[in-house]
Amino acid sequence: MIAEFKLIEKIKKQFLVTQKNVIGIGDDCAVIKTGDKYLLYTIDSMVQDVHFDFDLPLSWDDVGYKAIVRAISDIAAMGGTPEYVLIALSLRKDFTENMFNHLLNGIELAVKEYDIRVIGGDISSSKIVSITISAIGSSKNTPVLxxxxxxxxxxxxxxxxxxxxxxxxxxxxxxxxxxxxxxxxxxxxxxxxxxxxxxxxxxxxxxxxxxxxxxxxxxxxxxxxxxxxxxxxxxxxxxxxxxxxxxxxxxxxxxxxxxxxxxxxxxxxxxxxxxxxxxxxxxxxxxxxxxxxxxxxxxxxxxxxxxxxxxxxxxxxxxxx
Amino acid sequence: MIAEFKLIEKIKKQFLVTQKNVIGIGDDCAVIKTGDKYLLYTIDSMVQDVHFDFDLPLSWDDVGYKAIVRAISDIAAMGGTPEYVLIALSLRKDFTENMFNHLLNGIELAVKEYDIRVIGGDISSSKIVSITISAIGSSKNTPVLxxxxxxxxxxxxxxxxxxxxxxxxxxxxxxxxxxxxxxxxxxxxxxxxxxxxxxxxxxxxxxxxxxxxxxxxxxxxxxxxxxxxxxxxxxxxxxxxxxxxxxxxxxxxxxxxxxxxxxxxxxxxxxxxxxxxxxxxxxxxxxxxxxxxxxxxxxxxxxxxxxxxxxxxxxxxxxxx
Structure with missing residues (x-):
């Protein structure tokens, strides 16, 4: 099996960003300086059988809530304010409307609590459920690396x-x-x-x-x-x-x-x-x-x-x- | 089974964005006006057994290439210039280093071709392979809705x-x-x-x-x-x-x-x-x-x-x- 850190090292090397005002892979978020502020970007997946099970112990509300929280925590880790998220959902065919409602309610709870807007999304069918959150934040001060x-x-x-x-x-x-x-x-x-x-x-x-x-x-x-x-x-x-x-x-x-x-x-x-x-x-x-x-x-x-x-x-x- | 468009309608309603200068869910990209330019955001997943199979006909180079292209096409659809991507990978335990190299090579080919920077990523293990791309673009003119x-x-x-x-x-x-x-x-x-x-x-x-x-x-x-x-x-x-x-x-x-x-x-x-x-x-x-x-x-x-x-x-x- 390939170790995760080895894969990340490989990606870091292959996609080294040398642009001025841009910090690429390797920190909690990517940072892009635009005008007088810093934009922060991160992406994070929660995958069935790895981060949660299809049944217990997490409810679908919990899964939705936690998906948001995990992503925006990366923005907190650089001192930024989370503002927007995009959500990619992969859902199993047996994912019911009731489960979907609970998942959305968990997401809604988290975004309301942290004053974030959901601005985009994508839905796919899949054999396993997964939720990928792309979060966008900003900071007026230099982010902490x-x-x-x-x-x-x-x-x-x-x-x-x-x-x-x-x-x-x-x-x-x-x-x-x-x-x-x-x-x-x-x-x-x-x-x-x-x-x-x-x-x-x-x-x-x-x-x-x-x-x-x-x-x-x-x-x-x-x-x-x-x-x-x-x-x-x-x-x-x-x-x-x-x-x-x-x-x-x-x-x-x-x-x-x-x-x-x-x-x-x-x-x-x-x-x-x-x-x-x-x-x-x-x-x-x-x-x-x-x-x-x-x-x-x-x-x-x-x-x-x-x-x-x-x-x-x-x-x-x-x-x- | 729930129809995809019904799920999207639900999300659109539940997460309606009423902020000035922000266009939320419903178009090819989300749009945020910052200063004198428009930032465009989109997220798109390619999932094994739905968008590609673990074996043929797409090679892993193709899968990587296509994942990038699909996402930045959403930015083209609004008249924007794609600039950055973040990549969330879910990989099976039997995903070899060789497959990984080919996947990265496909991604690299696409980002070089379209002059994009890979600025962030996330890797999870999973029972199926999936690639989610969050793409960021910009436009000086008002994006086409x-x-x-x-x-x-x-x-x-x-x-x-x-x-x-x-x-x-x-x-x-x-x-x-x-x-x-x-x-x-x-x-x-x-x-x-x-x-x-x-x-x-x-x-x-x-x-x-x-x-x-x-x-x-x-x-x-x-x-x-x-x-x-x-x-x-x-x-x-x-x-x-x-x-x-x-x-x-x-x-x-x-x-x-x-x-x-x-x-x-x-x-x-x-x-x-x-x-x-x-x-x-x-x-x-x-x-x-x-x-x-x-x-x-x-x-x-x-x-x-x-x-x-x-x-x-x-x-x-x-x-x-």
């Missing part, structure tokens, strides 16, 4: 990671547990950090949204910025709810927090002189923003009980055999 | 229709025939009318690219413009090659020409006072442009041997049971 992290920058994360991944685990295993609502909600209805992203454009040196897992996406920043990092385990935020679930599940908590994915929180770096401003921002937007480590020259390490050990990612990769 | 046809306007078509559809028929039936190259080429490597579209922006009152068949797409113009049309059969261009194939196949020639689809020729209307300009344009661009009828108050009729009969479309529809 993955490649801007500098040595000694702080590393921050918004909210909590691992909730969504634990939610999927609970749903898949059919675990009956109280206190599971927050996990399941995080999985079904993730909340992209649009407002935070827009404000962070003034402070962040590099930024990404967490779809592949905290470590997986940190690695993307490190690769693009050609730097390393050290994460302090005791600084990583752990949501209270993780302490309220069964002890057996608790054992794997850090696997979810570090490698879970599907969080749509923002992971970013910023120079230490912005610590105070970022704290103020956190209070202003009522959003937890936690400093979890700092950028180094190279390598990726985690500090735990005064021991520093190399950190390996095992983030989800579609094409891993 | 489907809704601008006026009574007494002439109706024109570029090039020849039916070739691609006959090509698919020849390939599917495995017919061994000389003189089949032009049909097969038209199917495998359609040529969108970018240059013609850009020039027609000055004359056309309504325009569409022919993907659903001459009559099917004419109906789209008539519906959006709330008018009728009469087509003169003897005016419809019939490519010479149709006369060179087996008599049995020749019987169904007008089915291909009228309802074939996948042509990516332009179908447009223009006021009669532009006849001379359009003729000049045809010579200048070395592109056949043929007047085939005119816009009327209502209904859709074809004139054949001085008899006028109502014309029914049977254009390809994905969701027809």
């Amino acid at each position: 993955r490649s801007g992290a500098k040595i000694k920058d702080d590393i921050y994360v918004t909210g909590y990671t691992g909730l969504s991944s634990m939610g999927l685990y609970i749903l898949k295993e059919g675990i009956k547990t109280k206190k599971s609502k927050i996990f399941i909600d995080s999985y079904k209805r993730p909340r992209p950090r649009i407002d935070v992203g827009i404000k962070l454009i003034n402070y962040a040196s590099a930024m990404i949204d967490i779809s592949d897992g905290l470590i997986g996406d940190l690695k993307h920043i490190l690769e693009e910025s050609k730097v390393g990092a050290i994460i302090e385990k005791h600084l990583i935020p752990v949501h209270d709810s993780f302490f309220k679930i069964a002890p057996l599940m608790r054992e794997r908590v850090y696997e979810h927090i570090l490698n879970g994915g599907d969080d749509y929180e923002l992971l970013f770096t910023a120079p230490p002189e912005y610590r105070e401003e970022i704290e103020k921002l956190s209070i202003e937007l009522k959003t937890k923003i936690t400093r979890i480590g700092s950028i180094t020259k190279k390598g990726l390490y985690i500090k735990e009980n005064d021991k520093i050990v190399p950190l390996k990612s095992s983030s989800y990769e579609h094409f891993k055999s | 489907r809704s601008g046809a006026k009574i007494k306007d002439d109706i024109y078509v570029t090039g020849y229709t039916g070739l691609s559809s006959m090509g698919l028929y020849i390939l599917k039936e495995g017919i061994k025939t000389k003189k089949s190259k032009i049909f097969i080429d038209s199917y495998k490597r359609p040529r969108p009318r970018i240059d013609v579209g850009i020039k027609l922006i000055n004359y056309a009152s309504a325009m569409i690219d022919i993907s659903d068949g001459l009559i099917g797409d004419l109906k789209h113009i008539l519906e959006e413009s709330k008018v009728g049309a009469i087509i003169e059969k003897h005016l419809i261009p019939v490519h010479d090659s149709f006369f060179k194939i087996a008599p049995l196949m020749r019987e169904r020639v007008y089915e291909h020409i009228l309802n074939g689809g996948d042509d990516y020729e332009l179908l447009f209307t223009a006021p009669p006072e532009y006849r001379e300009e359009i003729e000049k344009l045809s010579i200048e661009l070395k592109t056949k442009i043929t007047r085939i009828g005119s816009i009327t108050k209502k209904g859709l009729y074809i004139k054949e041997n001085d008899k006028i009969v109502p014309l029914k479309s049977s254009s390809y529809e994905h969701f027809k049971s």
Whole structure:
């Protein structure tokens, strides 16, 4: 099987864009400077049997909602404001009108919540259901790339990671547990950090949204910025709810927090002189923003009980055999 | 089964855009006026077992090429210049590196030919292969909509229709025939009318690219413009090659020409006072442009041997049971 990252590397090479004012493949969005503003473009697919099943656990409302949210989160990750989406639907012959209505309602809920317009679409029949969203956003300020992290920058994360991944685990295993609502909600209805992203454009040196897992996406920043990092385990935020679930599940908590994915929180770096401003921002937007480590020259390490050990990612990769 | 047009009507209603300077769902592209230019957006999917098979007759080069061409043809249909594309790929686990290389080569050929940049992408695994292209174009002049046809306007078509559809028929039936190259080429490597579209922006009152068949797409113009049309059969261009194939196949020639689809020729209307300009344009661009009828108050009729009969479309529809 070909690894996804290898395919992407190939595409990046073959379709290298050397145009002035254009940033092509390799970041959360493509960026085109037009006049005095930046236009942001991204495309993202949700595919049956990969991102959701035809039956449970996601309802069609959830699938529609999540498709939109995943795409606009890429715009948040660059500090942009999402404005428009185009939607390509592939539907199975047994996709009923009722399913279609629910799918549209989920989409409608998301676009209303984030004040976006659906301006175009395409419908095909197919043997599997898939939804591809092309999202368009803009920014007056220079968008935050993955490649801007500098040595000694702080590393921050918004909210909590691992909730969504634990939610999927609970749903898949059919675990009956109280206190599971927050996990399941995080999985079904993730909340992209649009407002935070827009404000962070003034402070962040590099930024990404967490779809592949905290470590997986940190690695993307490190690769693009050609730097390393050290994460302090005791600084990583752990949501209270993780302490309220069964002890057996608790054992794997850090696997979810570090490698879970599907969080749509923002992971970013910023120079230490912005610590105070970022704290103020956190209070202003009522959003937890936690400093979890700092950028180094190279390598990726985690500090735990005064021991520093190399950190390996095992983030989800579609094409891993 | 739900009819595709019913689904689209539903989406149009539910996501009606009332913003100034924005044209939403319902035309070949969405249009957003920014500053002194118009940005055009479209999304289009090619799905395995619907638009191509995993094996023959299209090679992966053809699939890649065609995916690009189909999307940018929508931009041509409004008189715009295609500039950028984003590509979402869903690939099967047994999709080899060799297939991937051929797919990329087809894409590369098309984007080079039409001077487009690939600025973004997404790769998923899936049980079937699909390619969704989101294309971005622009225009300094007001884009030509489907809704601008006026009574007494002439109706024109570029090039020849039916070739691609006959090509698919020849390939599917495995017919061994000389003189089949032009049909097969038209199917495998359609040529969108970018240059013609850009020039027609000055004359056309309504325009569409022919993907659903001459009559099917004419109906789209008539519906959006709330008018009728009469087509003169003897005016419809019939490519010479149709006369060179087996008599049995020749019987169904007008089915291909009228309802074939996948042509990516332009179908447009223009006021009669532009006849001379359009003729000049045809010579200048070395592109056949043929007047085939005119816009009327209502209904859709074809004139054949001085008899006028109502014309029914049977254009390809994905969701027809």
